[in-house]
Amino acid sequence: MTIGGSLALIIIGAILTYAVDYRFSGVDIRVVGIIFMIGGLAGLIIGIFRIAAARRRPPPPPPAIREERYYEDAPPGYREPPPPRY
Numbered sequence: 001m002t003i004g005g006s007l008a009l010i011i012i013g014a015i016l017t018y019a020v021d022y023r024f025s026g027v028d029i030r031v032v033g034i035i036f037m038i039g040g041l042a043g044l045i046i047g048i049f050r051i052a053a054a055r056r057r058p059p060p061p062p063p064a065i066r067e068e069r070y071y072e073d074a075p076p077g078y079r080e081p082p083p084p085r086y
Contacts, residue, residue, distance in 0.1 A: 002047060003048070005043065007044065013033040013036030014033065016033030
């Protein structure tokens with residue numbers, strides 16, 4: 001759950017708790033709103049801890065790059081053997 005989702009749950013829970021007067025049989029809208037607010041608050045706390053933990057971790061090292069070159073023919077200067085050493 002992201003921080004935005006958590007804030008949405010808190011807002012929906014507050015609306016259900018404080019602004020809705022509709023009654024269902026067997027369901028208390030205020031309790032449902034409080035449950036949404038508690039769930040949103042828990043998600044918000046977890047999201048903040050995850051962001052803080054990700055910022056404390058050092059970035060992973062870059063992957064090792066190995067460059068290989070393949071030639072079908074040798075370059076023109078390398079076709080003859082080198083001169084003998086005296």
